[in-house]
Amino acid sequence: TQLQSQAAQPAAMSMNRFMHHRNRYRREKPDFAQLARDNPSFAAACQLDDRGRVVVNFKLPHQLAALTRALLERDFQLRVELPLDRLIPTLPLRLNYLHWLEDILGVDCSAPRPPAALFAASTSALAAAASTRFWWSAATPAGATEVDKRNAAYAEENVARNGLQDRVRVALAPADAGPLEFPLSLAEPQEQFDFCMCNPPFFADAAEAQGLLNTRSDSRHPPMSASTAASVESFSSGGEVMFVSRIAQESSRHRDRCRVFTSMLGRKPSLKPLKRLLERLGVASYGTYEFCQGRVMRWGIGWTFQSGVSFPMSEFKRRKLQSRPPLTMQLPQRPAGEAGQPSPDYSLDSVFAWCKRVLKRRLRIDCWDQLNKQGAAGRRLRLSAKEVTWTRQRHRRRHPAAGADKGDAANRSQESELSESDSIRGQGVSRLSDDVIGGQGDKDCDVAKGQKDNKGHDSADGQ
Numbered sequence: 001t002q003l004q005s006q007a008a009q010p011a012a013m014s015m016n017r018f019m020h021h022r023n024r025y026r027r028e029k030p031d032f033a034q035l036a037r038d039n040p041s042f043a044a045a046c047q048l049d050d051r052g053r054v055v056v057n058f059k060l061p062h063q064l065a066a067l068t069r070a071l072l073e074r075d076f077q078l079r080v081e082l083p084l085d086r087l088i089p090t091l092p093l094r095l096n097y098l099h100w101l102e103d104i105l106g107v108d109c110s111a112p113r114p115p116a117a118l119f120a121a122s123t124s125a126l127a128a129a130a131s132t133r134f135w136w137s138a139a140t141p142a143g144a145t146e147v148d149k150r151n152a153a154y155a156e157e158n159v160a161r162n163g164l165q166d167r168v169r170v171a172l173a174p175a176d177a178g179p180l181e182f183p184l185s186l187a188e189p190q191e192q193f194d195f196c197m198c199n200p201p202f203f204a205d206a207a208e209a210q211g212l213l214n215t216r217s218d219s220r221h222p223p224m225s226a227s228t229a230a231s232v233e234s235f236s237s238g239g240e241v242m243f244v245s246r247i248a249q250e251s252s253r254h255r256d257r258c259r260v261f262t263s264m265l266g267r268k269p270s271l272k273p274l275k276r277l278l279e280r281l282g283v284a285s286y287g288t289y290e291f292c293q294g295r296v297m298r299w300g301i302g303w304t305f306q307s308g309v310s311f312p313m314s315e316f317k318r319r320k321l322q323s324r325p326p327l328t329m330q331l332p333q334r335p336a337g338e339a340g341q342p343s344p345d346y347s348l349d350s351v352f353a354w355c356k357r358v359l360k361r362r363l364r365i366d367c368w369d370q371l372n373k374q375g376a377a378g379r380r381l382r383l384s385a386k387e388v389t390w391t392r393q394r395h396r397r398r399h400p401a402a403g404a405d406k407g408d409a410a411n412r413s414q415e416s417e418l419s420e421s422d423s424i425r426g427q428g429v430s431r432l433s434d435d436v437i438g439g440q441g442d443k444d445c446d447v448a449k450g451q452k453d454n455k456g457h458d459s460a461d462g463q
C-alpha cells in the first residue's frame, strides 16, 4: 500500500488544484517511467509494482531523495546530493514559496536582475533551485545560512558541484546567532537585499510535534512520506513562532536593509501571534499565504517596512472567500442635486463610527474595537451576532404588516431611528440596502481592507 504512482494515487493530489498557477508541478505530474528511462540513478532507486509500473515508495528515504534529485536535474539542470539522514526537500512546496516571492516582488523570473536574495535557515536544494530558476545574478550572491554542519557541508558541495559559488554563499551559523542578523553581518553594511526567506524548524519539542500529529482527523490519511528530519531541523527553542519572532524583531532593527522579509510556517496557529507581533512592530504591510501541494498545506508570512509592496492572496483563500462572501456594507452616496449640503465626511474615523452604529443598532450585532489590531491592518471590529436580524429585512420592508410581531416592530422603530441619526457626517442615510449586506455571524471585520483571515486547511504532514 505504500507504493505510489501518479495513476494509483489520485486522492493524494487533492490540494494540487490550489498550487501556485505557475508551479510547473501543478500541470506536470512526474511520469516516473519516463524519468527512469532518462535518469539511471532514479531508475536504480525506484521499483516496479506487481503490474510492472514504475513506482516510488515515499516512505523509503533513498527513493524520495532519488526523485527530488532527478526532478532537480531534469527541470532545473542541477545535480545535487542529499543526505538520507536529513530532511529531503520536496520541490512543489519550495516552488510554491518561490513563486509567491516572485509575486510579492513583482519580478519576471525569466529576466535576470541585479539584486540579491538573503536566506535564513536554508539548505542546498532550496538555494540552488532558486538561484538558477529565479532571478538574482552573480553580482550579488544569495546568502544561505545553516546551523547544522552536515547540511552546511552538503549545501556548499552542491553549490560547488553546479558552479554556483558566485551566486550562493553558504555560511555555517553559530547555534545562538541571530537568524537574520548573522547573515546580514556577512554582507557589507551598505548591501541591500530584495528578500529574506526561511523554512524554520517547526516545533518547540517532541510534545508539540506529537500534538500537531494528533490534530489529524481520523478521515485523513497518515503522512505519505518518510520523515528523515534530524532534530536540529525539526526543533528549536520556542518553535517556529519564536524563530520567526526573532527574525521579525531583528528585521525592525534592519528595516532598510531588506525589502521583504518572509518565512514559511508549518502550523496555522503560528500565524496569529506573528501577525500581532508585526502590528506591534509597526510594519508598513504584511500578508499571509497558503502553500498547497499534494496533501500538505503550509503557510507563508511576509512583511515589509517599506511602502509600495503588496502581498497577493492565494488561490486557496480566494476560492474560500468566494464560497463565503465577506460582510460588506455599501457606503451611502450623496444623492444628486444636493447643492448647499455640507460635504460628506468619508474619513476613516467617520466611516468607522458609521459602520459601528449601523451594525449595533440596525443589525443588533455586538461590536468591540480591536485596538491592538490597529496600525498596518487598518481598523478592526470584533463582531458577534446574537440573532439573525438581516435575512428577512427585505421581506419585512416590503410586507410590513406580515411580520408585525414584537421583534419586527422593534426593528422598524430602530430603522426609523437610524434614518434620522445614522449619518456619515454631512450625509443623511436614508436607506441601508439589505442586499449589500451579507455574511455570517461572529467574525473579524477589517473595515479598512475588507479582508478576513483565512481559516485554512490544517496539515500535519512532514516538512
Ligand SMILES: C[S@@+](CC[C@H](N)C(=O)[O-])C[C@H]1O[C@@H](n2cnc3c(N)ncnc32)[C@H](O)[C@@H]1O
Pocket (backbone or CB within 6 Å): 087, 088, 089, 120, 121, 122, 123, 126, 145, 146, 147, 148, 151, 173, 175, 177, 178, 179, 198, 199, 200, 201, 202, 232, 233, 234, 236, 463
Ligand atoms: C525545516 S529545515 C528547512 C531546511 C530547508 N531550508 C528546506 O526547506 O528544505 C530547518 C533548517 O534550519 C536550520 N537552522 C536552524 N536554526 C538555524 C539558524 N539560526 N540559522 C540558520 N539555519 C538554522 C536547520 O539546521 C535546518 O536545516
